[in-house]
Amino acid sequence: MSNLDKTLSTMVEISKIVTSSKDFFDIKDLVIDKMLEIIPPKRACVNIFRQDTYEYTYLVCKETLGDIPKYINGEETAIGKKITMEEFPQYIYDAVVNKKTCYIEDLFEDERGESERDFAELNGYVSRIAVPLISGDKARGFMTCFLGPEEKLLQDDIKFMESVASLLALSVDITSRNREIDEIVRKLRDAIVSIETLTDNLYENKGLDSYFKLIARDICKITNSKSAMIFIDDEDSDLRIIQSHGNRKRLAITTNFLKYNQNDKKKTFTFEDIPPNVSKYGISTIAYENIIKDDKKIGQIIMINSEKYRTDDLRILGIYAAQVLLSVHLFTSNRKLLEDSIIHRDLQLVHQQQKLIMEDEIMGEDDFLNIDYLNVPYKYIGGDFCKFIKVEQDKYILFIADVMGHGIMSNYFVAMTKGAINLLLTMTSSPSTILAQLNNILFKELDKMDVFITSKMIFFDFKNNKAYASNAGHTVPIAVYKDEKGKRNYRLMNGSTSIALGIFENTVYEEEVFDISDIELFAVYTDGIIESKNEQGQEYGADNLAKYIIKKLDEGEEKPCQDLLSEIEDFTNKKKLEDDITIFTIRKK
CATH class of the missing domain: 3.30.450.40 (GAF domain)
Incomplete structure (x- = not known):
């Protein structure tokens, strides 16, 4: 293979690594290793900026540097050493500000390297290159290589490095956006939980x-x-x-x-x-x-x-x-408003209505599947909703949603979601398309009320043993299967997770395909189950839920959901729920 072919092949490989990952920190070292297989230097590092400021930088990739980082002043952090830009030579700062690569071929001859010569001599390099990580009109960081006396960079090498730097900048942007979305969801969840807990405190105290x-x-x-x-x-x-x-x-x-x-x-x-x-x-x-x-x-x-x-x-x-x-x-x-007999009666009626809505949305027994579910609202009225229907022979649609919050408002959005889903299912059975359209239908109302909905939709094609799934910030389904020895085990159907409904308008949701040929049982559920906490503050978690389901199946139980409430109460040592709990299982006969 020629040098050009090897370079192009490596560039394609690096592009695949970057575009298939959602986290810069998972791939940064691998990308640098791939780059160093092509160009002469054997020592390279990456620094990134945070908070859109060039005052400090973080040394996040240093595995090939040897002892060099020991001689750099800075504060160790979770993502890397935090270093003031004053620690770097002026030409590196200029490369960042001007968004232009700077290559000092001989630090001992070029006046720009004067301040660095003692450090270069100590660490055995004579030349250095700084390549900014450019995305849009901003430098997200910079990459530097340290070259020994026998190592020289050609113009093609520099162009290759600049291409790698652009891909690293893209990865930093992707990671930043994903973490911002995760942080928004976390804050909204924490706020809802806080309000519910403190409102209870208001009436108790x-x-x-x-x-x-x-x-x-x-x-x-x-x-x-x-x-x-x-x-x-x-x-x-x-x-x-x-x-x-x-x-x-x-x-x-x-x-x-x-x-x-x-x-x-x-x-x-x-x-x-x-x-x-x-x-x-x-x-x-x-x-x-x-x-x-x-x-x-x-x-x-x-x-x-x-x-x-x-x-x-x-x-x-x-x-x-x-x-x-x-x-x-x-x-x-x-x-004592909630103790008033008229209000109490009305809430009971709404509770019964919501129960009927849930029962109406879940098909009865099927020749091919055993179906079981449990829905227990936090108080009178819950914010969980589940729908399961057969669309044609051996093909089914499963939808589960969790409206953040409880009470009349959550019931209002449950009713809206039901109507919208029924309408959309007449047009398509694509989970990603339905979630995108559902978000657009509900967005203005959700945004106006500062409410969001996590949801998951799966299209099961048992004839071809495929499941097509799209996730809007919801929990991860559990799949139970038997191993080669006939022992039941489980795996979490992890996949890409997009932001919940009602956060951003015109959100695009990804759709993934899973092989389900070996699956015996599927379980979808809301976070009220796995986020239930015991007295030590430990969450019940998806792993405990999966083990509970397997235990019930091993005991010959055909309705594994029915005893789950007792299981949660035993774990938390509480009779009072902290959230709605909903679980739905389907099992091949």
């Missing part, structure tokens, strides 16, 4: 002061803020409460600043936005959300000193502001 204080604490935790405050001043209900978590003095100064600097279009302030007479007290970032009742501001939630406030942080505040307004209204109107 019969006091708004502790309720507000706990909300301020949880806001800090979810948004990585140092301090947060919530206050209500409602003349109509004669209610005035203020509670905070963190530094009260800084919060008081922030409150005064916001009196004169509020703008509906600007609800976050960076350090550059904050005047010196405020920032001198240690206030670097601010975000807030007003609490509005009948078009009138009656309160505010303020948080300060996160590293950076993003759009999803404001969404979190919006969720809390809406819930605070609702909780305060219910609490002040009637502390």
